[in-house]
Amino acid sequence: MKTHLLRIAALASAVLLTASAVSCTGSGNAQKRISFSWWGGESRHEATMNAVKAFEEKHEDIKIDVKFGAWDGWEDAMTAAFYAGTQTDIVQINWNWLDVFNSDGSLFLDLNTVSDYLDLSGYTEAELDPCTFDGKLEAVPVSLTGRIFYWNRTVFEKAGLDVPSTLKELYNAGEVFREKLGEDCYPLALAEYDRMMLMVYYLGAQYGKPWIEDGKLNYTEDEICKGVEFIDSLEKGHVIPSIAEISGDGSITFDRSPKWMNGEYAGIFEWDSAASKYQNALEGNGDFVVGDYFSDFGKYDGGYSKISLAFAVSAKTAHPEECAEFLDFILNDPEGTALMGVERGIPINRNAVSVCDAAELLKGIEKEANDKVLANAGFSFDIKFEDPKLKTSPEGIYYDAFSGLSYGEYSTEKTAKIISDGVKNVLGETGK
Amino acid sequence: MKRNSGKSDRLTRHEREGLQFISLWITGFIILRLFPAVFSFIFSFSDYSLFGGISEWGMMNYEKIAGDITIITSLFTTLEYSLITVPLRLLTAFGVALLLNRNIKGMAFFRTVFYIPSVLGSSVAVAILWTALFRNDGTANALLSSLGLPEVNWLSEKGSAMFVISLLRIWQFGSSMVVFLTALRSVPRDLYESAEIDGAGKVRRFTSITLPFISPAIFFNIITQIGLAMQEFNAPFVITKGGPRGSTTLISLLIYNSAFQMRDLGLSCALTWVFFIILSVLIAVIFSTQKHWVFYADETEEL
Structure with a gap:
């Protein structure tokens, strides 16, 4: 029994020592850590990493942990992260995620509360409106797409x-x-x-x-x-x-x-x-x-x-001001916006547009x-147009309607009725 | 008195050690099995949305399952898939095991070769390879063309898509084959010799000696293969996405889609329980038949 107690005591001491050593290292540098996640291709990863490095050089007290990958499987991974509350501090989001994952408005920070650190003058009110719910700015849009x-x-x-x-x-x-x-x-x-x-x-x-x-x-x-x-x-x-x-x-x-x-x-x-x-x-x-x-x-x-994608800050973040500072760097700062380029589409933010224009980035097929x-x-x-009940493959209404039509299972009238009823159902109208 | 007390102490210590040994398993069982089971049972009576929470409790999910043609079709599709794959996989495994149950030089090599598909497992990589084989311009159609036969839309016609995912399962017959092979090799040789002396032909020897002796292996294979086939997920998920028109949407895929695509966790939990009950009944029915046809060698010794 005595031996057991000794072993347990030794193990507990080791764990405590390790924990205190880790916390000492953290507090010694007084460095604040924030995390940032996005999806995209190789060129977007490269541009974003360069912007992250440049920001860290400018702000030695802030360290950014990054998490990125391809779109395939990304939404499933983020679904799990949002559900478990393990999302990063700054999240690149699909616009409709504001509706799908954040229907009660508790997931993301109201960015109006950090407007001292994040300059929103590059946007018109109309441009921010699609990301504003009940007066809360839940994300900043990056670009428009169609x-x-x-x-x-x-x-x-x-x-x-x-x-x-x-x-x-x-x-x-x-x-x-x-x-x-x-x-x-x-x-x-x-x-x-x-x-x-x-x-x-x-x-x-x-x-x-x-x-x-x-x-x-x-x-x-x-x-x-x-x-x-x-x-x-x-x-x-x-x-x-x-x-x-x-x-x-x-x-x-x-x-x-x-x-x-x-x-x-x-x-x-x-x-x-x-x-x-x-x-x-x-x-x-x-x-x-x-x-x-x-x-x-x-x-x-x-x-x-529609807004192609946006940046949001998790309501759980311990460092909202630092997150806002980083967003300001990649959305407004001449150096940050030049590094981010047009990898997320042609920017909406007028400050970023003038930088990209001066750098001759606004050209080409995009x-x-x-x-x-x-x-x-x-x-x-x-925002409801892309509701999962409508858009997901193969269970969504859009998929069922148009594959049924193509396979000859539905007439044009029935296809129209399926779409109409399905959309009304999602919108909360009585439909049938 | 003293000796008794010591014995009791030692027994308690053994019990404690035993518990310590299985404590990891018990922890895993509680966290990974018991908790999700209880959780899913409770929430199957709610409209639990992954991000919308619960607004209503009741039997709505079970009512939906009883009345939704997509769900009922999916249950029948899963049964159809199991009824196609289990017998064909077992017949293939048994046939190959019979061929490999011979003492010919180099047989170990062939046994390995036939087992390779099972080593690959029902992995995503194999499923992707399967897609490449059976797409419109894939190897299967190239083969048909070279033989002068018409090409088939393997992945986009209902019957052929079911055939493609079934074939993948049948192809991976190695594990069942190994069980059959082991059973075949454990049949006493002297029984065959005695039967031959008594004038029994090949068919009689097979039906009266081989089949009874390997019946426990057949039973084991049927139970495990039905369980696995009913739970198949990878093949329809990767190869057909449940299509065309839901014709390969097996119930496990429907459960996944309900939970993670439609975010309808309540319905997904209810589906899981309905499926669990159906599978349990099916397995119980098969178990109840075993006394009529499964022959255990130790039972004869008792008789």
Whole structure:
């Protein structure tokens, strides 16, 4: 018994000694540690790491622990982190996370409380509004994004065509592709969520009203049915492959699809911020160009934009001022914004825009696409548009509706009803 | 009196040591098994959303399970998957075990080769490889084309997608094969010799000696394989994502999607319990049949 007691005492002393040694080291330097997480590709990681290093050099009393990775699996990991309360102090978030993870507003710090450290003058009130809930600024937006056409011009040239600038030309390209390039070649490829997006843009151009307004679905079932018929006509006209054909490719996204890489799919309707991913996938084997919104789509500018991503500070952080200082560095400071560049899209913040402009960073395909998106964006996406019950694959409403239509299980009327009921259900309307 | 007391002390110490030895397991069991089980049972009666908390208690999840066609279809799909894969996997394993149960030079090499797929396990990497084999421009279609046969949309047609994920499970028959092989090698040789002298043919020897002797191994394989097949997750998650049109959404994938994609933890917990009860009943039914067809050697000795 005595031996046992001695062993336990020795172990306890060792643990206590180690703990006190660790705490001594921490307090000796008086260095404050904050953590920061983001997702992205290699170039974004590199730019962000450089900004982190530059900030640490300027603020020797602050150390930033970083956590980053690719988007694949990132949302699942963050779901677990938010649920367990183990998120980092500063978090790069998808805009709709403010609704999905933070419905009670307790997850993130109100950034108005640290406005002495974080300069918000680079934003207009309207720009901060989508991140403001009940008067609390829960995140700062980084950039705006929207969907736009991208074409592999080389394939169109092979078919003797120029890239389409009207809907009529797109329908024609479907037929020409079938005749000249073969049954497996399509001018455009749209998965289920892309179809939903294109339909909403089409309806916006046709009717000139946003998809959701004042928390309510703004379209009747008949109006939605018109949009569904439009998507159906694209598949029937050999403009887009069926969902079965896309599933058979065995790729999660088109940038990993051999059919995109070898030119069997010659167009996509994607976020402007995703341009380089699809361009790189072609590995120089195609002339990747930004398309135009079709002039005969409808009489209105039916485009949409949304905040592509934002930065939030965890309400649990022990160092809110330091977190705000770091955000200020990467969003406003000439050195920080230059290092961050346009790796997260064309910045909204005017201070960052002037720095990027002076550094000649505002050019290239991302800039061209972003300009077109913003010029056409008559509406903003509602935060509920990407609700998990609607957007997730394969259980979400958008996926069920458009795969059911493509597989011939749903009529256009039934597809429209599924979308209408599903959206109303998420919005808390009675629906049926 | 003194001796008795000492004996009692020693026994207590042994018990204490025993408890110490299993304390780690008990801790793990409580934290990783018991607590989640109790947690999921309680929350199966709530509308627990992963980030929205609980606003209502009741039977709503169980009512949804009883009336939701997607969930009922998923339960039947899981049963269908098990009914396809378990018999075919066991027949393949048994057939190969019979072939490998011979004393031929180099047999150890072949035994290893047939076991390799099981070493790879139902890993994500193998599932990704499977996708590459069966996509429209994959090896399977290339093979069909070279034989002049029409190509198949393996991953995008309901029947063929189920075939693809089933084939992966059947292919990994190594562990069942090893159990069969061990059982086959434990059948006493002299019984075969005696039967042969008595004029028993190959079929009679197989049905009257081999099958009864290996019946415990068959029983073991059926129970474990049904349990594993019903819980399959990796193949539909990686290869088909449950598609096309939910035709390969096995119940474990549906539980995952409900909890982590739809954030409906309450429904996910209720699904887990319904699935647990179905699986338990199924296993209990199979157990109840064993006295009719499973032959244990030690029972005859007692008789």
